[in-house]
Amino acid sequence: MCLALPSLVTELLADDNAKVNLGGVTKTVSLALVSDVKVGDYVIVHVGYALSVIDPEEAAQTLALFREMEQAEPAQ
Amino acid sequence: MCLALPSLVTELLADDNAKVNLGGVTKTVSLALVSDVKVGDYVIVHVGYALSVIDPEEAAQTLALFREMEQAEPAQ
Amino acid sequence: MKYIDEFRDGQVAQSMAKAIAAEADPAGSYHIMEFCGGHTHAISRYGLEDLLPANVRMIHGPGCPVCVLPIGRIDAAIWLARQDGVTLCTYGDMLRVPGSKRLSLLKAKAEGCDIRMVYSTLDALKLAQSMPERQVVFFAIGFETTTPPTAVAIKQAQALGLKNFSVFCNHVLTPSAITQILDSPEVRELGTVKLDAFIGPAHVSTIIGSRPYEYFAEEYQRPVVIAGFEPLDVLQAVRMLIRQINQGRFEVENEFSRAVTRDGNEKAKSLVAEMFELRRVFEWRGLGLVPYSALRLKEAYAAWDAERRWDVPQDSPPDNKACECGAILRGVKRPMDCKLFGTICTPENPMGSCMVSAEGACAAHWTYGRFRDAEPGMPQGPEPEEEETE
Amino acid sequence: MKYIDEFRDGQVAQSMAKAIAAEADPAGSYHIMEFCGGHTHAISRYGLEDLLPANVRMIHGPGCPVCVLPIGRIDAAIWLARQDGVTLCTYGDMLRVPGSKRLSLLKAKAEGCDIRMVYSTLDALKLAQSMPERQVVFFAIGFETTTPPTAVAIKQAQALGLKNFSVFCNHVLTPSAITQILDSPEVRELGTVKLDAFIGPAHVSTIIGSRPYEYFAEEYQRPVVIAGFEPLDVLQAVRMLIRQINQGRFEVENEFSRAVTRDGNEKAKSLVAEMFELRRVFEWRGLGLVPYSALRLKEAYAAWDAERRWDVPQDSPPDNKACECGAILRGVKRPMDCKLFGTICTPENPMGSCMVSAEGACAAHWTYGRFRDAEPGMPQGPEPEEEETE
């Protein structure tokens, strides 16, 4: 129920739909709830709808935080 | 299609129907096309309807004719 | 089973066979047509031909309601079954009969049409009551015996105010068909075919009585015996006809006096008269167009007439050109004279009227009698033997 | 899978676990509620409890839309599915949930109701278009994330003039439920229960943003972190909350900044605002009546409201009295404190909210974590052991 998956937009389709790809699996989702989505964007998909677009820079920052912590940890 | 079977009326039912018996098998048929049928009568049944009532005397006469012929035949 | 077993006594049959052989003139020949498929079936199923002398030949008439229905009417029934919301029901015998392109009601059912087999018109009526959201069409076929049951169902539908029941009427008339045969050029004018006498079906006469045959016994100078369907009934009728022929009589005699009267069933007749009217002409498979040979619902019953409710197609696709049914039904030819018989025309793949139901001349001969024309070394059994003909 | 695999790195998880252990004050304790079943599921499925110090305790909140739906609403959905001509469709998770007398939508389907699983509201709409003769009712459930998709479907039904589509609306609101928990006597007044911080669900905030949490972070003085559903997201959120607690802060922080903003999705929010209005009160399974915690369609959209179209029953049968869900959802008790847990209440036979879906506290503990409280010699596996309890 609470799946919300980042998926790559590979094709914009008619009727405000898009084809997205997740790990090699493709699916058609509705873009009715988001604006200005482009091919190459990652969108958060939930019950067949894109709810929002992923900001790659923010994602990179979050991952950088994780890495810092890992490096901060003394090697075992 | 062309079955027309003499069956014994064993019970008069509501809605102008009757229960008939043929060789131990019972079935409900319509009496809508005949008049004055009684329990004990044999009726000619066709596609679920009694078409006419058998006259036992006429039947006996026909059978008597057959028997005569058999007797007329010289014993082998 | 009283009134059945006594009429299937093998001992008596042997005596009758001897009596017939004794009465038949060895110098002459007797061509007797049993009009009705019920008789054809009894003759084949009991092997009665083997009990008759060689010069007494039974000619299997067109009297099977399943066989005589032209392909166009079967197509029309399938067309009806395909209409939105329609449930078509009919007697079981009709289901396997192929229409155009070998499509039968059974195949249409397999494709998804709602088609039901019923044993009685009242079953069809019950069906209509149980599924008010659908249109139940009863595909009505048959001779004078099945017409009154159809009439009863319509009466009841009227009384119940049932709006989702109707009848696709294909009821046909026995005397008109016999007349048509006797009027055919081969029989009447050319004299190429002998048709000496007729056996009339008992169940038809329980309704219409024996009287309707009186006109043409006289007019065409052919004796008629109304007979039951049990084997002894049939043999007895043959004997009675031989006697009439030998004596030069052409009367209507009643072998089935146990349930047939001269006037028949007045109640049934008046019901039919009230509800149905003659069609000017109707196509019979094997016989072609026969004037005044079928019934349709009167205007007053239009509400229950499927042909008025839907614009039912009226096409009449022809039978295979090689089919000899017409000639077979008039006694001009026999089944084995048809080159399709048993090669590409079999009960599983009937090409013409006479092969359509077990009561047809070709089907009866194929199913029960084909051993008679089998030549040794000429397999007709179920083994594959040679490449396909068609 | 980009943006997934990076957030499931076991190596990083181990580092985070160490970082958390290092930051957590061994003298204190941390009671963190993950509101959302998605988080509960991630914690259980990845065994994240094993990566947290003993004094960091995760409390599984009521945030599973399947779990929170009261029995009466399931009964109502089954009632709808039983109405003539109705096809009911809903997300797969709802099908197995038992209502009264253990009847579920799945069982109702087995009894003949037309019930379909859909993956999207648009599937429901397509269904309605494909079967114009039936009434398609979408049994709508879920938090702020599923409400906009419901709205889109209604908009499209309106545009298409679809008269055979309607929605049985059960959409509920996250902040109201959290408020209700914080307002409960145990938490607010008696202080018997510690509830130090909250993890907010990322997908809800993609729609509503992080701003709605600001009010009660301030009002109730509890820190909140909006977090994604991947295991590293959850661990990171725990770490951020421990840090806030240690520092005495109570702010709303956003761990899911990659897709959540402060204001959320304006397009979706305005669509929902146009179409839905607050219910004065709504029953939550496990929480009871919660004011202003659910939505219904506005009068202008009455044509698509199944509750207005049918006289849907409004009964509210109670849960089993022994069920401890209310206390579990507030962190007062744990699943194994319920005497029904694992004896007569299991995922196959759920007796209360927390056992209903895999995302509920009891079900997650049973399905993934019950080995933690297993005592040797006390079998809980699938072998029959003793006579029945109930």
Next chain:
Amino acid sequence: MTLPRRAHPRPLDLKTGRVDLTHGGGGRAMAQLVEELFIKGFDNEALNQRNDQAAFDVPAGRMVMTTDGYVISPLFFPGGDIGSLAVHGTVNDVAMAGAVPLSLSAGFIIEEGFPLADLKRIVDSMAKASRDAGVPVVTGDTKVVEKGKGDGIFITTAGIGMVPAGVVISGDRAKPGDAILISGTMGDHGVAVMSQRESLGFETAILSDSAALHTMVAEMVAAVPGIHVLRDPTRGGLAATLNEIASQSGVGMLMEEALVPVKPEVRGACELLGLDPLYVANEGKLICICPEADAETLLAVMRAHPLGVDAARIGACRADTHHFVQMKTAMGGMRVVDWLAGEQLPRIC
């Protein structure tokens, strides 16, 4: 504290419960159904191993294997039900090779919504038939299909057995001159089933003859190891089965109508429905084709067995390149007894 628990906290609701999709899903519900209904019902060593296959010892020799699907409607009929039928039918197909049946497998395809009470009734009846026959159901399978994709329940059984040394019974071994025997009255099963079809609207006291014939066969084979053909005249009845054999063996046959035993009620029902008893299904009768010299011995053995009291010699095989099955009618005429064209009534087995 966690209490000890059973595998399935609530037993199957065998009164009002129904089969749903979870019972075929491979999870706990299915395990429970298998455990509480099938394993409990069929209870035997091989099945109790609970493997996806049953293991048992066999001697060296000639084995036979057979299968049949049972899709009968209605499921319950006078004299049996789909469960007992699924045992008898397959035991009989094994026995018709002269073989001693060893074991059965059973595959169930159940329509969602099927009452568990009916399922239990069927399993119990099947288990009883299997116990009575001494042929265990050693392995099985359950599938559940959605409502409207099935018809209550279908059962497919397979069976294996061992043929005694020296016995070679096969449909292609009939020889001209061989006697044709049948073990009893024809058409009982078909008529009993049809009598339950509401649409046919008739009533009789006829019971299905459904029965396992292997003990009678064992006695027959012991008395006459040289039997040529055995076959049970099921779908298509005596007529279809004799035609099959005639075609396989390349012989003709001549039988006598008067010698074929048919119960009066079966005859009556056939008259009413326009059927020929020769084409109506049996489920507890066999056809035996043997050298003429062995006919009397075999008739005596059959008649001494409760399932063969009405056994009769109905005719003989003969040379015929057409492989016609012919019959001398009760009237003294002759006819072909052909294959069935089309179907008689559907779903009687």
Next chain:
Amino acid sequence: MTLPRRAHPRPLDLKTGRVDLTHGGGGRAMAQLVEELFIKGFDNEALNQRNDQAAFDVPAGRMVMTTDGYVISPLFFPGGDIGSLAVHGTVNDVAMAGAVPLSLSAGFIIEEGFPLADLKRIVDSMAKASRDAGVPVVTGDTKVVEKGKGDGIFITTAGIGMVPAGVVISGDRAKPGDAILISGTMGDHGVAVMSQRESLGFETAILSDSAALHTMVAEMVAAVPGIHVLRDPTRGGLAATLNEIASQSGVGMLMEEALVPVKPEVRGACELLGLDPLYVANEGKLICICPEADAETLLAVMRAHPLGVDAARIGACRADTHHFVQMKTAMGGMRVVDWLAGEQLPRIC
């Protein structure tokens, strides 16, 4: 003049024809279907005897028997169809006893109206699978049910085989300390089938792994006759199957998530659908439980076989009175891997 004729004047219309009730009626139409489709397709000595049972010689020894019904929807899926599946599934259940499969039976239940072209495609695929596996379909049965009482076609196969002397493989033989091996990636079949469900609306390039495992099993058994347990993780997937074994053997299990091979696309599809690959069906994979000392040998044998290239050791059995199947997750935490509650998606086998 009567011309010589074939048994069936017109061959089956395999292009546009459909199955109708006559094909199950026991008459000529059924005989034709059996002859032109089934006997022609499966073509083997035992079947060609055209008896109601097949006869063949068996040596003395330990035999296994199994059955499974196949009700998959859709009938054709990437990597196979119901026909090949019905062969592979049953061959595998035989092989999972370490046995050499001998022969199969096949029961068909066909819905009226089913296209003959599809039936032929299924029979051809089934025949090919059977030939490729070297396990003949020796006997069969056909039933036709009315439109709306089935779902195209259901196939129930049964299979028998012989267990080599000294081999005793059974679900109750797992011991604490035994290694748990699997022969390849999990979930391929289930995902391939689901990808064909229109309602799920997703696409992948994943093929079903449907395959007959008996040759690999033969090599495994030859290398290590002392294998304890073999089982194919079909319905309910790896999770359900391990739980079955744990419960049968009375052991616990501990596996490692990181060691379970799953194809990326299967993982992707499972994310999308909210499924766990551990619960998704396989049709060409096996679980092998063996003494730890034999694990490497068996892995080497499996990896050398085309169907076992991704074989992996995923964990071990251990003493546990609770019979828990547990897993160390990729995050380093611990969880139970429980039975499936309810069903995942219906009709994938």
